[in-house]
Amino acid sequence: MLLPSPAGEQALPDFLPPPSSLRDETAQPLVLGRWFVGALASGLLLWAFGAEFVNSIEPEQFDEKIGRHLPRPGAKLRFRSEGWATTRYASHGLLADDVEAKASFAVGVWGDSFIQSAHVDDDEKFGARFRERWVGQPTVTTVAVGYPGRAVADVVALLPRYEAIKNFSAHVVVLPDLFDVSPNGTTFIERPRFEFSEHRREPPWPALRERLARSRLDFLWTPIHRLFVAHRNPIGSEPLRWRVGPVPTEANRWRRWPELYDVDPAAWQFALRELRASTDAPLAILYAPRVPYLDDGRVLLEHPVADLAARFGAMCRQEGIEFIDLSGALAAHFESSGRTPMGFHNGRIGRGHLNGDGQKVLADALILWASRVLDGEGSASAVHPD
Amino acid sequence: MLFTQIEFAGLFLVCLIATRWLPSARARQSLLLLASYYFYAFWDWRFLGLILLSTGVDYAVGVGLRTTNAPRRRRAFLVTSLVVNLGLLVSFKYFDFFVESLAATLAPLGWNPQGLDLVLPIGISFYTFQTLSYTIDVYRGRLEATDDPLEFALFVGFFPQLVAGPIVRASHLLPQFRQDRGPTLERLLVGFRQFSFGFFKKVFIADRVAVFVDGVFVDAGAFGMGTTWLAVAAYAVQIYADFSGYSDMAIGAARMLGYDFDENFRHPFRATSLTDFWHRWHISLSTWLRDYLYIPLGGSRRGSTRTYVNLMLTMLLGGLWHGAAFHFLVWGAWHGSVLCIERWLRGRNFEFAGLTGWVWSMLVVLVGWVFFRAQDLDAARRMLAAMFGVESAGIDWWHPFAIGAVAVVALWHVALGTRLRALRSWPVGSWLTPVLIFFLLGLCLAFPVGNPNPFIYFQF
Numbered sequence: 001m002l003l004p005s006p007a008g009e010q011a012l013p014d015f016l017p018p019p020s021s022l023r024d025e026t027a028q029p030l031v032l033g034r035w036f037v038g039a040l041a042s043g044l045l046l047w048a049f050g051a052e053f054v055n056s057i058e059p060e061q062f063d064e065k066i067g068r069h070l071p072r073p074g075a076k077l078r079f080r081s082e083g084w085a086t087t088r089y090a091s092h093g094l095l096a097d098d099v100e101a102k103a104s105f106a107v108g109v110w111g112d113s114f115i116q117s118a119h120v121d122d123d124e125k126f127g128a129r130f131r132e133r134w135v136g137q138p139t140v141t142t143v144a145v146g147y148p149g150r151a152v153a154d155v156v157a158l159l160p161r162y163e164a165i166k167n168f169s170a171h172v173v174v175l176p177d178l179f180d181v182s183p184n185g186t187t188f189i190e191r192p193r194f195e196f197s198e199h200r201r202e203p204p205w206p207a208l209r210e211r212l213a214r215s216r217l218d219f220l221w222t223p224i225h226r227l228f229v230a231h232r233n234p235i236g237s238e239p240l241r242w243r244v245g246p247v248p249t250e251a252n253r254w255r256r257w258p259e260l261y262d263v264d265p266a267a268w269q270f271a272l273r274e275l276r277a278s279t280d281a282p283l284a285i286l287y288a289p290r291v292p293y294l295d296d297g298r299v300l301l302e303h304p305v306a307d308l309a310a311r312f313g314a315m316c317r318q319e320g321i322e323f324i325d326l327s328g329a330l331a332a333h334f335e336s337s338g339r340t341p342m343g344f345h346n347g348r349i350g351r352g353h354l355n356g357d358g359q360k361v362l363a364d365a366l367i368l369w370a371s372r373v374l375d376g377e378g379s380a381s382a383v384h385p386d
Numbered sequence: 387m388l389f390t391q392i393e394f395a396g397l398f399l400v401c402l403i404a405t406r407w408l409p410s411a412r413a414r415q416s417l418l419l420l421a422s423y424y425f426y427a428f429w430d431w432r433f434l435g436l437i438l439l440s441t442g443v444d445y446a447v448g449v450g451l452r453t454t455n456a457p458r459r460r461r462a463f464l465v466t467s468l469v470v471n472l473g474l475l476v477s478f479k480y481f482d483f484f485v486e487s488l489a490a491t492l493a494p495l496g497w498n499p500q501g502l503d504l505v506l507p508i509g510i511s512f513y514t515f516q517t518l519s520y521t522i523d524v525y526r527g528r529l530e531a532t533d534d535p536l537e538f539a540l541f542v543g544f545f546p547q548l549v550a551g552p553i554v555r556a557s558h559l560l561p562q563f564r565q566d567r568g569p570t571l572e573r574l575l576v577g578f579r580q581f582s583f584g585f586f587k588k589v590f591i592a593d594r595v596a597v598f599v600d601g602v603f604v605d606a607g608a609f610g611m612g613t614t615w616l617a618v619a620a621y622a623v624q625i626y627a628d629f630s631g632y633s634d635m636a637i638g639a640a641r642m643l644g645y646d647f648d649e650n651f652r653h654p655f656r657a658t659s660l661t662d663f664w665h666r667w668h669i670s671l672s673t674w675l676r677d678y679l680y681i682p683l684g685g686s687r688r689g690s691t692r693t694y695v696n697l698m699l700t701m702l703l704g705g706l707w708h709g710a711a712f713h714f715l716v717w718g719a720w721h722g723s724v725l726c727i728e729r730w731l732r733g734r735n736f737e738f739a740g741l742t743g744w745v746w747s748m749l750v751v752l753v754g755w756v757f758f759r760a761q762d763l764d765a766a767r768r769m770l771a772a773m774f775g776v777e778s779a780g781i782d783w784w785h786p787f788a789i790g791a792v793a794v795v796a797l798w799h800v801a802l803g804t805r806l807r808a809l810r811s812w813p814v815g816s817w818l819t820p821v822l823i824f825f826l827l828g829l830c831l832a833f834p835v836g837n838p839n840p841f842i843y844f845q846f
Binding site: 028031032034035036037038039041042043045046049050053054219220222223226227294295296297298299338339340345346347348349350351 | 392571575597601604605606607608765768779780781782783784785786787814815816817818819820821822823824825827828829831832833834
């Protein structure tokens with residue numbers, strides 16, 4: 001049975017409450033009251049919704065030994081915007097699973113968000129895959145030291161500090177992009193002088209983040225951050241801009257190859273030398289570019305800067321750093337499975353971070369390298385279950 | 387300025403408060419005109435000159451038409467308006483397209499004409515059509531020309547519909563400006579409800595679906611058949627949510643200020659033929675094309691062959707109106723051809739209806755969107771080849787939000803066939819309305835997309 005409808009509006013299904021007529025002026029305060037209460041009630045709904053669907057805020061604390069703001073021991077990061085995962089942290093920003101693993105040989109795996117791997121659950125991360133697939137003695141584990149935005153310069157600074165608190169037997173620096181070697185480029189100075197200097201970034205509004213995290217009001221952080229901290233439009237990460245013509249969809253947003261080819265090789269050499277000097281342990285650079293590479297509908301199994309990567313690899317070896325190019329393994333995985341190792345269904349397939357498939361490919365490559373390192377010491381071998 | 391920009395909220399609030407308290411309709415008109423010009427100039431103040439030129443010329447033409455009955459003079463006035471308005475539109479929107487097309491043809495002869503490389507002023511297609519409808523209506527004697535320049539300037543520049551419609555007729559809007567209108571609580575809440583739904587459709591649905599759609603279209607041919615079909619369906623949802631969202635925001639904003647616009651969309655994905663689709667999609671444009679192009683060309687009054695020609699011409703120009711590119715022209719030709727086929731079948735007592743009609747119309751519309759959205763004709767070809775299993779690299783991408791959005795929009799269109807359609811006008815006095823509205827707005831803020839997209843129809 002339908003309720004009687006107000007003038008100009010259609011009949012309502014039974015489950016809807018009867019409206020108050022706004023034409024009746026005495027009802028107006030009641031309606032305004034309902035809107036006020038409704039706004040509050042919607043906040044409760046958002047709170048409940050946000051608890052599952054919004055990335056959580058994990059307030060960072062300054063780690064005296066590492067010299068960086070890092071997630072607290074015991075923190076749990078809920079990540080939903082690319083992939084769907086939860087990550088547990090131990091002390092010094094290390095992953096809890098890596099720290100809890102019992103092993104006599106630890107390989108430090110360094111990098112940016114690729115290595116942080118917040119996009120996949122702990123049991124799908126390359127570290128878990130590594131431990132799962134590693135067979136033989138001694139027991140080996142990887143310890144991921146990844147944080148968004150890090151480059152080789154960060155590794156140079158942080159590697160000795162982590163070695164002081166944990167016993168690493170070898171290190172691998174994972175580079176998804178050659179820009180991470182020398183992100184500032186050096187093309188305009190005739191005789192450049194290279195140096196690394198440390199700049200500490202303070203996280204914005206720590207007290208507010210802390211309070212929001214404690215109250216489980218994570219969903220408020222993004223709009224607040226964008227409106228007041230980043231001074232940007234609250235519904236987007238960049239100021240809204242006009243673009244007339246086709247809606248902007250660049251085929252290759254990351255195609256900065258000319259800039260990459262312009263980088264002074266001396267800058268790379270400097271970074272590699274500094275990196276090599278930062279530790280005595282065996283050291284490798286693992287290059288994991290976006291392969292397969294989608295280029296205007298074509299699927300390329302070789303990354304467009306493969307020639308440059310080969311030159312970079314030769315430079316690494318010259319500096320006493322082993323260079324592992326994962327391109328072939330990533331391409332082979334795609335060819336055999338039809339699945340891209342990078343990108344998530346809720347993000348952008350073929351672009352983005354290593355997904356579950358990519359983590360396995362990375363784990364396999366690390367197993368091979370760790371086996372070789374151990375073979376060099378003549379004491380261990382790795383057997384791959386598959 | 388965009389409706390989704392924080393600056394708009396400030397401007398709108400000022401307008402709302404001022405129009406509530408300003409004592410006369412005249413004062414309100416002045417304020418709204420200033421606000422409208424500020425709204426437009428926020429993008430680039432230099433292009434205000436075009437609006438002022440168009441406004442000045444059409445106001446003068448209207449006054450001229452009002453003062454003379456001589457057919458030759460009246461025709462001269464009309465031609466002046468057409469030349470100025472279409473001249474601006476052609477210069478800014480189509481000149482480079484024609485020159486580049488010509489250059490491609492003449493290249494073998496060694497002649498290489500250069501375009502003007504002009505920036506397309508936002509909303510020029512919309513306000514040009516709006517002012518043209520005014521002068522044509524006055525010329526035809528269907529509308530009395532206004533002698534109030536302020537009122538006319540506001541009709542052209544009224545900010546809720548300035549940059550992306552709906553294309554409001556003068557006969558509908560001018561009388562409202564003369565009435566003593568202003569915000570009331572009921573108008574405020576009803577308008578806010580519609581604005582909020584539009585905001586949600588644009589920011590939460592269209593912009594998020596765009597991430598998937600853009601990814602598939604930009605690498606057309608790399609994805610498998612299922613993914614490509616999903617992307618095309620998702621694009622249908624995106625453009626619907628984007629443009630009907632804009633229309634909802636425009637209508638809602640105008641209503642809050644005390645003015646009424648007609649609806650621009652009527653559940654287009656319930657259409658059971660392409661003809662039906664055009665009665666539901668971008669209604670203000672389709673009725674404009676009907677009244678000012680199709681019917682003056684002769685409509686269906688001059689025999690069947692001429693009717694088909696008129697239909698094709700109307701849709702080809704409708705395609706070009708959307709953009710100066712061959713893929714828009716092909717989109718128009720596709721729609722024109724199918725409309726001709728449907729007309730031919732109707733002449734033989736066959737009419738698409740029911741489920742068959744729905745499947746037919748959706749197929750036609752989706753294939754049409756491929757031409758509409760693709761970067762160029764080659765990308766459209768690759769998309770179609772993937773959709774029909776001819777050629778693709780076969781990568782699968784099942785974007786959960788896109789799947790959800792397509793499902794929700796489909797279910798919503800199904801629900802509109804039941805009594806649940808009453809939800810469209812959920813009473814603003816009920817408890818649940820504010821909960822729902824603020825929840826939807828909260829979702830937009832808590833789940834922003836990385837790079838917000840401008841409204842798709844701003845480019846037209």
